[in-house]
Amino acid sequence: MAQVQNRLRPFFENITFDRDDNELVLNFGPQHPSAHGQLRLMLHLQQEQIVKAHPDVGYLHRGMEKMAENMIYNEFMPTTDRMDYIASSSNNYGFALAVEKLIGLEVPRRAKVIRMLLLEINRLMSHLFWLATTALDIGAMTVFLFAFREREYLMDIIEGYCGARLTHAAIRIGGVPLDIQDSFLHQLRVFLNKLPQNIKDYEDLLDSNRIWLMRMEEVGVIPTEMALSWGCTGPMLRASGVAWDIRKEEPYELYDEVEFNVPYSDKGDNFARYRIYMEEMRESAKILYQCIDMYDECVKNGETELMAHAPKYISAPKLDIMTQNYSLMQHFVLVTQGMRPPVGEVYVATESPKGELGYYINSQGGPYPYRLKLRAPSFWHTGILTDLLPGHYIPDVVSIIGTTNIVFGEVDR
Amino acid sequence: MRAYKPKDDLQAKAYYTDRYYVAPQVPKSAVEDDEIFAADLEAIKAKFEVKEAYIQVEQMVIYINAHDIYGVLELMRDELEYTQLSEMSAIDWLAKDDTFEIFYQMLSMTKRKRIRVKYFIKNGQAVDSVEKLFRSADWSEREMFDMFGIEANGHPFMKRILMPYDWQGYPLRKSYPLQGDEFAAWYEVDKIYGKEARDIIGPEIRDTATVDRYDSERFARLGFEVPKGTKITGNEERNPQEYQEEGGVFLIKKYTKESSKVIDDPQR
Incomplete structure (x- = not known):
């Protein structure tokens, strides 16, 4: 085959890097290791201070919304895994x-309990991953190893439950496909019993660490109005003084039956977000303990159903499909x-x-x-x-991206 | 004769629908059933025309006129405590009546209520930007422009956000095929190697499920792979794909089942 000359050139030919007014344009990413994926930031700098930031996304765009329009509902489920692949359930x-x-x-009810178990395990996984990578960005290698x-x-x-480690596809429309394995609760209990000590270990390493505090405190302050206006939710919003947790305010599944607190802070800086992640891990553990009890109760009451009964929409249990003609026909049509x-x-x-x-x-x-x-x-x-970075310095960019906890599978979809 | 396929909707269609099938409806209830929604609707109706309003799946849906959107959202934010714009985007109805349906998903944290504000625009018409009210609309409107080609008047930076700036076509329109159009198939070839390399490289295969079963060089020659371009005679030598080298690698022990240890308890 003839050799073809590669004409790949950077996309920013039209940008002058040194400008007359002493403003420097820095191209951060898209392959920057601390950008947590494919984030490209165009930073306009005065000395080391950012005067204008322009995030550029789309490097991981797979057109999931388009794919969904061309898939039947059950078919789309594994695709959703690829959004926030840190916590895919x-x-x-x-x-x-x-x-x-x-x-x-x-x-x-039993399916609901299993779902809650999976959801909270996913939350813990995601928060541990966040802590590990952010700490690594700041330079705290030990925390990275501990949290991983x-x-x-x-x-x-999770692997024991669904066979996958990252892309779980562990939940079905109408319930869950499987009961949890025998070792699930035991392993979870062992983990949860260790967790408080583990979280304390991280905190001992970080909470009074001079470098950590310098990179976190009073950096990346998001005022409440800004957080609301930008559509911030989750820990980002709670760190800015709004105690809004959908699990509490618009409860789904059995979240209205479990007791947990919603940690929030009115500081709005990186450190506040870090504290909220740590506290949320503790709350998740609290919920998981209660879910274990709820699951045991389900077993005691003999509730074995895992999928809703709705023949028009949901396939019958496997036993029915194998023994009853009508269930088999329904299943065939639904598949x-x-x-x-x-x-x-x-x-x-x-x-x-x-x-x-x-x-x-x-x-x-x-x-x-449709x-x-x-x-x-x-x-x-x-x-x-865009609004948060101006005024900050270059090293702050890394810690701010870290605490926003962005995942690009989700940003670009 | 080939079956006629409408060009304005290229998305997947059900291949069989029962002749007598009547799709059921998600139940709607009147706004008066909910006190808070009823009060909100009254406040909006006092200043703007509301074409239709109902409650569906615990959320109120209101239809307004396209030119009222800035005023309605301003009223909702400042007086009705709907402080967050969670989401906004469009729905393509071009095949039906040449319109787009735009929706804004509003959230009130104090009332714990969600309202969906909707209106229709004609194809080619622009919407009023609400970026001044909610900064989150900055990126949403760019995404809507990127995916549907609907421009927002008064937006500070109306450029594509997910697709490349020099992309042609609007991917989420129903007329846009799932695997992309002609432009998409040549985009990377042209960009990286230049138009003159089209003959050598060929268009990008954008259907990920494509298997060329007549491609005898790369497909189905497992264990008998040959370098590309080699003439295939049928007497190829076996080229086994070993997981580990037979003679072993320096410092690395060969895995055997007998010498391995199984850890039963992952917590150790």
């Missing part, structure tokens, strides 16, 4: 809940043609580890959603960098 869950609300399904060790335990538990939810639209928000994860579904009664809009929290947490 929470994406699965948001989609399943949206479709269930559209259809008007009630999920069996703990995350590994959780991934083992080959897909379920057809009623005509209407729904917007359902859930509290993912990053913030408000919303699914807007417009159904026209067909097996494919329009599906994914509201990913990280999208706006990246957008806010």
Whole structure:
């Protein structure tokens, strides 16, 4: 084959890097290791101070909304894994809940408990990952190793449940596909019993660490108005003084039956966000303990149902499919043609580890959603960098990107 | 004769629908059923025309006129405590009646209520930017422009956000094929190697599920792979894909099942 000359050139030929007014344009990314993915930032600098920031995203755009319009509802479930791949069950869950609300399904209690177990494990995984990578960006290698060790335990538990470590696809529309394995609760208990000491270890390393405090305190302050205006949710909003947690305010599943607190801070800086992540891990552990009890109760009461009973939308249990002709026919139609939810639209928000994860579904009664809009929290947490970065210095960029906890699978979708 | 396929909607369609199937509706209820929503609707109706309003899946949906959007959202933010614009985007109805439906998903944290504000615009019409009210609309409106080609008047930086600046076509329109159009197939070839290399490289295969079963060089020659361009005679030598070298690697022990240790308890 003839050799073809490669004409790949950088895309910023039209930008003058040294300008007359002594302003320097710095191109940060898209392959910067601390950008947590494919984030490109155009930074206009006066000396080391940023005067203008222009985040550029889209390097991981896969067109999920378009894909959803061309897939039956159950087919789309594994695609949602690829949004926030740090905590993929929470994406699965948001989609399943949206479709269930559209259809008007009630999920069996045991499935709800299993879902909550998965969701909170995912939250812990995500927060541990956040702590590890952010600490590594700041230079704290030890915390990175510690937090990844703990995350590994959780991934083992999840792997035992669904066979996957990152892209779980562990939740189905109408329930969960499987009961938890025998070792699940034991392993989880062992992990949870160690967790308080682990969190204390991280805090001992970081809380009074001079470098950590200098990089975190009074850096990246987001005022409440700015956070609200930019659509910030989750820890980003709670660190800016609004105690808004969808699990508490608009409870789904059994979150109204468990007791937990919503940590919030009115500081709005990086350190406040760090503290909130740490506290949320403790609250998640609290919820998990209660979920374990709830699960034991389900077993005691003999509640074995894992999927909702709705023959029009959900396949019958495997036993029925194998023994009853009508169930087999239903299953065949649902797999080959897909379920057809009623005509209407729904917007359902859930509290993912990053913030408000919303699914807007417009159904026209067909097996494919007519329009599906994914509201990913990280999208706006990246957008806010436009207003947040000016005034800060170059090293602050790294710590601010770290504490915003953005995941680019979710930003670009 | 080939089946006629409408050009204005290229998305997947159900291949079979029962003739007598009537799709059920997601139930709607009247706004009066909810006190808070009823009060909000009254406040909006006092100043603006509301074409339709109902509650569906615990959220109020109101239809307004396109030119009222800035005023309505300003009223909702300043007087009705809907302080966050969670989401906004468009729905493509071009195939039906040449319109777009725009929706704004509003959230009130004090009332714990969500309202969806909607209106229709004609194809080619621009919307009024609400970026001055909610900064989050800055990126949402750019995304809407990128995906549907709907411009927002008064937006400070109306450029594509997810797709490259020099992209042609609007990916989320129903008329845009899932695998991309002609432009998409040549985009990277032209960009990296230049138009003159088109003949050598060929268009990008954008269907990820494509398998060329007549490609005898790269497909289905497992264990008998040959370098590209080699003439295939059928007497190729076996080229086994070993996980580990037979003779072993310096300092690395060969894995055997007997010598390995299984850890039962991952917590150790």
